[in-house]
Amino acid sequence: MSEKILVIGANGQIGTELVNALRDKYGAEEVIASDINSPIYAIRHSGPFEFVNVLDKDNLHHIFTKHQPTQVYLLAAILSAVGEQKPKMAWDLNMTGLIQILDYAVEFGVKKVFWPSSIAVFGPHSPQENTPQYCVMDPNTVYGFSKLAGERWCEYYYEKHGLDVRSLRYPGLIGWRANPGGGTTDYAVHIFHEALKKGSYQSFLSANTALPMMYMDDAIRATITLMDTPAEQITIRSSYNLAGISFTPAQLAEEIKKLIPNFEISYAEHDPRQAIADSWPKSIDDSYAQKDWGWKLEYDLKTMTEDMLKNLKNVILA
Structure with missing residues (x-):
């Protein structure tokens, strides 16, 4: 049986790259990109596209009836920093959207x-170093507790309905093909743009704020690998920890300086995103992902920085 794959939230940082990867794997016509807004040219013209509002039940029902998808990737969400500005909207989109899709x-x-899911499910009382799969989870952002509640719904639908739901707790994601979507880790994308455009950057996080990050190529590969894994190997139906690489703004700036020697970084004071970052883990234990489906990271800080600057330079100068 051939696959028919529906990607909801295809315009976002993850969706933009995931749609391309899935179309390369399954064929362009088998992957329906969808979003509430019109996508970039490449997404809309490389395969089918539908306008979808994940909160509109009639609209969703029409899309499911029309395409009869065998796989669904639900990426539509309001992220951490924007979620704190629009808390009730974030809860509604992140929760109601998920339950309707399930x-x-x-x-x-x-x-x-x-x-x-996200590392935002952890909170100030979670272990911050090598945060384990199972531990105290007391998120203090709307994004974080919507993701934690979402994990419980995913496991519930697996247990009660036999629905094969799979999930990853993404760390901060860094990519050059699309802009970030309003998260606390966005600095790690913005810094590359500003380094190439202006030679300087003011970080909204302090110099020594360590957070788990991951290059987008690794994140997309992890996502597809998880979805390709036989169901009997999946032991976690809430969401798998995914570690990535942990570094601070100062460490990232030093790596950029190796390639752009005159680059300078400064640090803002009293940004509300700092408190969010301080409640998150500094590093993650993803041993379950390694054991269950053979997960292995490919990009470290050095190779990620080199690849980001090389590709982003071409985009900015184009």
Whole structure:
């Protein structure tokens, strides 16, 4: 049986790259990109596209009826920093959207669903170093506790309905193909743009704020690898820890200086995103992902920085 894959939230930082990877793997016509807004030219013209509002049940039902997807990737969400500005909107989109997709996945017999969680599910009382898969989780942002609640719904639908839902707790994601979507880790993308455009950057996080990050190429590979893994190997139906590489703004700046020697970084004071970052882990234990489906990171800080600057330079100068 051929796959028919629906990606909801295709315009975002993850969706833009995931759609391309899935179309390369399954064929352009088998991957339906969808979003509430019109996408970049490449997404809309390399395969089918639908306008989808994840909160509109009639609209969603029409899309499921029309395409009969075998796999659904739900990426539509409001992220951490924006979520603190619009808390009720963030909760509604992140929760109601997920539950409606899970309901339709059961109704239409979808084989597999992917939904991204985040390191934001951890909180100030979670272990900050090498944060384990199972520990105290007391998130203090709307984004964080919507993701934690979402994890419980995903496991619930697996247990109660047999729905094959899979998830990753993404660290901060860094990529050059799309802009970030309003998260606390966005500095690690903005810094590359500003280094190339202006030779300087003011970080909204302090110099020594360590956070887990991951290059987008690794994140996309992890996502597809998880979805390709036989169901009997999946032991976690809430969401898998995914570690990435941990570094501070100062360490990233030093790596950029090796390639742009005159680059300078400064640090803002009293940015509200600092408090969010301070409540998150500094490093993550992803041994379950390694054991269950053979996860292995490819990019470290050095190779990520080199690849980001090389590719982003071409985009900015184009």
